[in-house]
Amino acid sequence: MSTLSAAADTLSSRIDAAAARVERSVIAHRRDIHQHPELGNRETRTAKIVADRLRALGIEVQEKVAHTGVVGLLRGGKPGKVVALRADMDALPVTEQVDLPFASKVRTTYNGQDVGVMHACGHDAHVAILLGVAEVLAGMRNEFPGTVKFIFQPAEEGAPEGEEGGAELMVKEGVLENPKVDTIFGLHVTSRYPVGELAYKPGGMMAAVDSFKIVVRGKQTHGAYPWLGVDPIVVASQIVLGLQTIPSRQLDATLAPSIVTVGAIHGGVRNNIIPDEVEMIGTIRSLDAAMRNDIHSRIRRTAESIATSGGATAKVEITTGYPITYNDPGLTERSVPSLRATGAKNVHLVNAVLGAEDFSFFQQKVPGLFFWLGIRPPDQTPDQAASNHSPLFFIDESGLGLGVRALSRVTIDFLNAR
Ligand SMILES: [Zn+2]
Numbered sequence: 001m002s003t004l005s006a007a008a009d010t011l012s013s014r015i016d017a018a019a020a021r022v023e024r025s026v027i028a029h030r031r032d033i034h035q036h037p038e039l040g041n042r043e044t045r046t047a048k049i050v051a052d053r054l055r056a057l058g059i060e061v062q063e064k065v066a067h068t069g070v071v072g073l074l075r076g077g078k079p080g081k082v083v084a085l086r087a088d089m090d091a092l093p094v095t096e097q098v099d100l101p102f103a104s105k106v107r108t109t110y111n112g113q114d115v116g117v118m119h120a121c122g123h124d125a126h127v128a129i130l131l132g133v134a135e136v137l138a139g140m141r142n143e144f145p146g147t148v149k150f151i152f153q154p155a156e157e158g159a160p161e162g163e164e165g166g167a168e169l170m171v172k173e174g175v176l177e178n179p180k181v182d183t184i185f186g187l188h189v190t191s192r193y194p195v196g197e198l199a200y201k202p203g204g205m206m207a208a209v210d211s212f213k214i215v216v217r218g219k220q221t222h223g224a225y226p227w228l229g230v231d232p233i234v235v236a237s238q239i240v241l242g243l244q245t246i247p248s249r250q251l252d253a254t255l256a257p258s259i260v261t262v263g264a265i266h267g268g269v270r271n272n273i274i275p276d277e278v279e280m281i282g283t284i285r286s287l288d289a290a291m292r293n294d295i296h297s298r299i300r301r302t303a304e305s306i307a308t309s310g311g312a313t314a315k316v317e318i319t320t321g322y323p324i325t326y327n328d329p330g331l332t333e334r335s336v337p338s339l340r341a342t343g344a345k346n347v348h349l350v351n352a353v354l355g356a357e358d359f360s361f362f363q364q365k366v367p368g369l370f371f372w373l374g375i376r377p378p379d380q381t382p383d384q385a386a387s388n389h390s391p392l393f394f395i396d397e398s399g400l401g402l403g404v405r406a407l408s409r410v411t412i413d414f415l416n417a418r
């Protein structure tokens with residue numbers, strides 16, 4: 001064995017040993033945070049746990065970044081590159097139905113409604129894992145070059161109405177500067193894969209999510225005399241079908257999948273009155289940046305041209321949401337051996353999904369890699385396991401240690417690489 005691979009071997013076993021040592025506290029943190037979930041921009045208790053823990057590890061702490069965010073800075077023994085690691089902290093307005101001794105009983109008011117609060121997306125596990133990584137890396141700080149920036153982010157699921165938040169606001173507030181971040185890593189727990197497995201995809205991994213509103217204006221008339229007006233319901237129906245031809249007939253289906261969904265249509269009040277106006281709202285999912293812009297202009301053209309052909313008008317408003325979660329292909333290729341070195345049972349190359357993640361805002365500024373961590377109990381099939389955002393979402397905690405090893409490993413290997 002060469003000295004280099006012997007050194008790598010020692011490093012690997014040291015990370016594994018340190019990760020094993022922190023596993024109990026990772027699970028304890030996860031249970032505590034699970035039992036006390038907080039909605040986006042309200043993660044004050046969680047943020048305090050994080051800040052206190054980082055300080056106890058001798059990590060420099062900055063609080064109240066993007067409302068409740070916490071940023072920790074761990075300087076290694078020598079100067080070098082800067083790696084950021086991100087965990088999101090927010091829970092969802094979901095009433096927990098899992099039978100656990102530490103199940104959430106928390107309720108709050110959300111958009112004027114009384115709701116349960118639950119870590120139904122597993123962000124409790126993300127926080128706990130990243131605290132575990134902080135402990136592992138703090139214990140090795142003299143042995144790696146460079147700096148690790150721990151980003152504990154609020155409001156990944158979206159800020160409350162009228163507020164800014166999440167990754168976008170953190171970037172705006174300069175979280176990737178001082179010191180300037182070279183690369184960023186993050187993970188998400190998922191019940192699509194069993195414990196012990198990791199999954200990744202270079203390039204577009206999760207979709208950009210944009211929403212649209214189309215208001216079709218016709219001319220009101222009696223339902224028995226449509227020729228005296230312009231029927232916006234018939235025009236809107238044609239627009240719905242026209243929009244479906246954008247992904248299926250107008251875009252290169254071999255390049256990347258995309259979706260245009262009309263989710264609601266409102267117009268009219270009575271069976272025999274043709275209304276003045278119909279309003280439609282919907283969502284757009286895309287995995288390629290150029291295609292994303294193209295879809296937007298095709299939606300406008302389709303809606304406006306069909307409306308014109310029927311003597312109506314269509315006003316199209318498109319609101320951009322989260323960008324594409326885009327894994328830098330070079331970084332992904334370099335990091336996969338580190339993921340494999342964790343001893344994971346399986347490290348899959350997987351297809352993209354059309355869900356979205358605001359980790360994408362960081363990746364717009366610096367190359368990043370986001371990957372999946374399996375937490376499905378081994379005795380369940382994918383169909384049996386509740387998905388993220390379900391009141392039955394369940395995490396097999398024996399999968400969390402692999403998350404600690406994976407993030408620690410990609411960080412150390414990136415910092416050590418020449
Ligand atoms: Zn979620």
Ligand SMILES: [Zn+2]
Binds near residue numbers: 121122123156188
């Ligand atoms: Zn999530």
